[in-house]
Amino acid sequence: MIPSGAPIVTAAEMRAAEQAVFASGVSQDSLMERAGAAVARETARFATGRPILILAGPGNNGGDSYVAARLLQNAGHDVSLVATGAPAPGAAERMHALWHGPTSSLYAARPRPVLVDGLFGTGMTRPLERGLAAVFADLCKQAEFTLAIDLPSGIHADTGADLGAPRGIDVTLALGALKPGHLLDIGLERCGRVLLADIDIPVHTRWRTVTRPRIDTPGAHSHKYSRGLVAVIEGAMPGAARLAARAAMAGGAGYVVLAGDRPWGEGPDALVRREVRTAEDLSEFLGWDRIDAIVLGPGLGRDRRAEAYLRAAFAAPKPLILDGDALTLLGTDAARWLETRAAPTWITPHSGEFDRMFAGVGSKIDRTLAAAAEARATIVHKGADTVIAAPKGEVRLLAHGSRWLSTAGTGDVLAGLLAAQVVQSGKGVAPAEAAVWLHARAAQLAGPALIADELIGHIPGAISECL
Ligand SMILES: NC(=O)C1=CN([C@@H]2O[C@H](COP(=O)(O)OP(=O)(O)OC[C@H]3O[C@@H](n4cnc5c(N)ncnc54)[C@H](O)[C@@H]3O)[C@@H](O)[C@H]2O)[C@H](O)CC1
Numbered sequence: 001m002i003p004s005g006a007p008i009v010t011a012a013e014m015r016a017a018e019q020a021v022f023a024s025g026v027s028q029d030s031l032m033e034r035a036g037a038a039v040a041r042e043t044a045r046f047a048t049g050r051p052i053l054i055l056a057g058p059g060n061n062g063g064d065s066y067v068a069a070r071l072l073q074n075a076g077h078d079v080s081l082v083a084t085g086a087p088a089p090g091a092a093e094r095m096h097a098l099w100h101g102p103t104s105s106l107y108a109a110r111p112r113p114v115l116v117d118g119l120f121g122t123g124m125t126r127p128l129e130r131g132l133a134a135v136f137a138d139l140c141k142q143a144e145f146t147l148a149i150d151l152p153s154g155i156h157a158d159t160g161a162d163l164g165a166p167r168g169i170d171v172t173l174a175l176g177a178l179k180p181g182h183l184l185d186i187g188l189e190r191c192g193r194v195l196l197a198d199i200d201i202p203v204h205t206r207w208r209t210v211t212r213p214r215i216d217t218p219g220a221h222s223h224k225y226s227r228g229l230v231a232v233i234e235g236a237m238p239g240a241a242r243l244a245a246r247a248a249m250a251g252g253a254g255y256v257v258l259a260g261d262r263p264w265g266e267g268p269d270a271l272v273r274r275e276v277r278t279a280e281d282l283s284e285f286l287g288w289d290r291i292d293a294i295v296l297g298p299g300l301g302r303d304r305r306a307e308a309y310l311r312a313a314f315a316a317p318k319p320l321i322l323d324g325d326a327l328t329l330l331g332t333d334a335a336r337w338l339e340t341r342a343a344p345t346w347i348t349p350h351s352g353e354f355d356r357m358f359a360g361v362g363s364k365i366d367r368t369l370a371a372a373a374e375a376r377a378t379i380v381h382k383g384a385d386t387v388i389a390a391p392k393g394e395v396r397l398l399a400h401g402s403r404w405l406s407t408a409g410t411g412d413v414l415a416g417l418l419a420a421q422v423v424q425s426g427k428g429v430a431p432a433e434a435a436v437w438l439h440a441r442a443a444q445l446a447g448p449a450l451i452a453d454e455l456i457g458h459i460p461g462a463i464s465e466c467l
């Protein structure tokens, strides 16, 4: 569980935001008191009277620990503390001096039912030392409830990479804002439930977690064309394009056309079919001015005709959603090709497709942002941690999507759903955010062992939560 619509900042941005608070006249001690008070409040809520062990590292994460230990003890809790080294000069040292309760060394620590991890937070720069990681993991294992301050110690704040974090953290209390490490990579599975404590540090960022979209009920004068026409192009595996087309219909598009050489197969009667056999046919069809968005890629194939279809779709001056085989065909030339398009483009790669198209370093957010800027396209980089990035720097992140989505055809559904949002809500991240939210919610509604066909049936239920 991750708070929705919450700001996400890097460790450096968080430090800069803290500096701005200090510059406005707030002392470091009072900010640390706020952080420690938030930790004490949440710990007390979950501890329900059980004995508490607090781990305090050498930096400001440890400083928060000393404050929380003092406040919990003052409130009557049974608290003991483990310090892993001398506190750094400054606020952490002053908070250490105010702690008068029992303190032991890490290696002599006895497990207690409630564990608070204040070893390292955003200052985590290198892997945990082995012995420390082993003792820490053991204390977590033996605790009944574990809360991590800001981040689990052993998770890289900016990438979510594993620097030795234990399993079994129940709650991570993010201070001030979420960090990428709460949402990406190993961080996503090691943080447990993420709660966000507002400690009054203003942050300015264009990175947020995905929120539930607001969808308008069609107006009195709406008609099939005003609600948007989506053209889905069929290829070698027609089932995939049909899934995308049905998802576009369920997603609220006014009119959906399936175009291909075998479009007459199964599927709803409300789906309009159009026979297209060659790239010339396709160009002619895509010249129809009623078309508001094109979906190309699901089940397209990778033969010469598929390449010719891709060129025809690229040349059409219409919003274009590219998925699956279209992305494989673009390959390492993707950015060069995509940046030539005048009309808006969305691409929906999973990590394998993304890595074939783009180089790049850093976190999944950094790499997706760099690719979006280079390709001048909005990218929905799918996975357990789905990152949406737009060329001008906007980022949306959806973590904890249903693991049951990892099955054939769900990506085709997302592509169709995205097209439906594009024709209804326009440019950039907004339609992608809406599509990703609806897709995840439909998956929750479909429950375990879902198949892509069933997912489509739950899209209207997801939409009804957004009206
Ligand atoms: N800045 C503030 O006033 C506030 C910060 N808050 C909390 O502070 C942490 C960030 O604190 P910082 O001191 O920058 O870093 P850490 O406490 O995470 O640790 C830094 C400390 O640890 C050393 N170190 C890093 N990695 C390792 C390692 N693998 N093994 C051993 N030592 C390591 C590093 O060199 C430093 O000495 C933030 O997360 C908040 O919890 C408050 O929230 C608000 C006030």
Ligand SMILES: [K+]
Residues within 6 Å of the ligand: 061, 117, 118, 119, 120, 121, 148, 149, 150, 151, 152, 153
């Ligand atoms: K921590």
